Amino acid sequence: MSAEEQVKVLEKRIGELELENKRLHDSVDYLTRKLFGRSTEKTSSLALGQMSLFDEAEIQADPLAPEPDLNEVQGYRKKKFKGQRKELLKDIPHVKRLCTLDERDRFCDVCNTALVPVGEEFIRxxxxxxxxxxxxxxxxxxxxxxxxxxxxxxxxxxxxxxxxPVIQHSMASPSTVAWVMHQKFVNALPLYRQEKEWKTLGVNLSRATMANWILAASRDWLVPLVERMHQELLQESYLHADETTVQVMNEEGRKNTSDSYMWVYSTGQYCKHSIRIFEYRPGRSGKYPQEFLKGFKGYLHTDAYSGYKMIPDITRCLCWSHLRRNFVDALPKDIHSPEATLPSQGITYCNKLFEIEKTLENLSSEQRRLERLNQETPILEAFWAWIDSARGKVLPKSKLSEALAYALNHKEEFMNYLKDGNCSISNNLAENSIRPFTIGRKNWLFSGSPKGAAASATVYSIVESAKANNLNLYKYLQFIFGELPGVQFGEHPEFLEDYLPWSPEVQEACQ
Structure with a gap:
């Protein structure tokens, strides 16, 4: 090999190493942001002007523009208004406390005559x-x-x-079981900390006893309600699904360090009933949603996980929030650098779609579908054209390259939401439903057994469905445990209708 050829080989190798070094630096920056950065998906600014990535309402959409403009978004401080405190306290009982003089001090310092009250003044x-x-x-x-x-x-x-009784041969009452569940599944307070709180109240209530209460009460009274909600959910035409990991101890044939999964299924924004159902499963196989959604035919909103392909007779709508998140992950450490231009353009295209969606929420399904075709189609066409042109400008195997490929590989599923006005542009509804579980998981870390994980799924189903129906969560749990025991719903399943979150009786008693 001649010296000239050797130089060319070395130059090529140096170029490859420089690209690899760049990719490694990008990966380190990305992982550093994930580990130490803000968990919110809001960013303060970008190059080419200031822009908030996820405050869609602050970005004005122009469907005819082939390239989006980046607009400045100013922060704001919420202002107080007259009567704000009165409005905040209007639903809380008020007690009047009158500060007065002691009987022994009610005399005039000048002439020693007895003082008489002549009025009172409100202070605070x-x-x-x-x-x-x-x-x-x-x-x-x-x-x-x-x-x-x-x-x-x-x-x-x-x-x-x-x-x-809510639990046979037990000192548990509807209020105590409801409170234990509320503390753990609503306030994310682990049982060992609840044990300490009960002790301060003079009750030596062990965490084992509280765990048994949760298992027994969910099995006897909550599972029948969740099964009934499952039947209702399958009758809808628009669903959302998501999943997250959970560590479960003592699973048969598996190590305690193995990842199990908590799945969540939710009815869509415009469905008849607001239902959220959690299901514990030992894995992430597509057979689990296939089994759970057996009989469902309609639109399913998910991320791009391939396991959902096993579900027959559905139309998948992928989440544009996920796509936008990929462009956020592709931002360089210095978001004012020229390298931020391409990912910021992808983010802005997504933001324009979300901004239009906010203006269409109160329309009918057909009006929403037509307005999407009219207002969003030009933006989508410009977005896909931009994807094609940007692919040749990015570093292979980089975060931005992965984001572009992710969008292009699933183009059809990303466009499916245009087919029906009741479809959603994102899967945020399912993600928001599963978020309380992920917060609780940080506190209690793992489930002690498969039965415990299944019971947790049942309680979360009741709690999140109640939340979606604007109920007072503690009142609803207490209502179930106080009223449902003794009801012959085994012989008459229709009796359960009166205890579902949207029933008029529940709505009246648990607001």
Missing amino acids: TEIEFIPAKVRVIDYYRETFECRTCRKNGEPYMEQSPMPY
């Missing part, structure tokens, strides 16, 4: 915290006798009815 309002307290209720049953029948030699006696 305070919120008082009343610590929780517990009490023991001892149930007695009264017995009645007919004296006439006894005289006639035919004694007749009758006992008063008793409320059915």
Whole structure:
């Protein structure tokens, strides 16, 4: 090999190493942001002007423009208004506390005459915290006798009815079980910390006992409701699905460090009923959503995970929030550098679509579909044309290259939301539903058994469905445990209708 050829080989190798070095630096920057950066998906600024990446309402859409403009977004501070405090406290009971003079001090310092009250003046309002307290209720049953029948030699006696216990042979009451569940699944308070709180109230209630309460109460009273909601969910035409990892101990044939999954299925924004159902499964195979959604035919909103392809008779709508997130991940460390131009353009295209979507929320399904075709189609055409042109300008195997490929490989699924006005542009509904579970997971870390994970899925299904139906979560749990025991829903499943989150009885009692 001649010296000239050797130089060319070395130059080529140097170029390859420089590209590899650039990719490694980008990867380190990306992982550093994920580990130490802000968890929110909002960014303060970009090059080519200031721009907020995820405040879609601040970005004005121009469907005819082939290239989007980046607009400055100014931060704002929420201003107080007159009567704000009164509005905040309007639903809280008020107690008047009059500050007065002691009887011994009610005399005039000048002439020693007795003072008489002539008026009072309002000074301020305070919120008082009343610590929780517990009490023991001892149930007695009264017995009645007919004296006439006894005289006639035919004694007749009758006992008063008793409320059915939420858990047989237990000191648990509807309020205590509801509170334990509320603390863990709504406030993300682990049982070991609840154990300490109960102790401060004078009750030595072990975490094992509380865990058994959750298992028994969910099995007997919540599972039937969730199964009924599952039937309703399958009748809808627009669903969302997502999944996240969970560590479950003592799974048969698996290590404790293995990843299991919590799946969530949700009805769409414009469906008849707001339903959120969680399901624990030991893996991420597509057979799990296939089994859960058996019989469903319609539009399913998900991420691009290939396992959802196993579900027959559905039309998949992929999430534009996921796509936008990929462009955010592709931003360089210095977002004012020229290298930020391409990913910022991708972000802005997505933002323009989200901005239009906000203006269409109150339209009918058909009007929304037509307006999408009219307003969003030009932006989408410009976006896909930009994708094609940008592919040749990016570093292979880079984050931006992956984002462009992700969009292009799933173009059809990203466009499917245009087919029906009741479809959504994102899967945020499912992601928002599963977020409380991920927050709780950070506190309690793992489930102690598959039964515990299944019970957690059941309680989260009730809690998140109640939240979606604007219920007071504690009141709803207490309502179920106080009213459902003793109802013969095994023989008459239709009785469960009165205990679903959207029933008029529940709405009236649990607001």
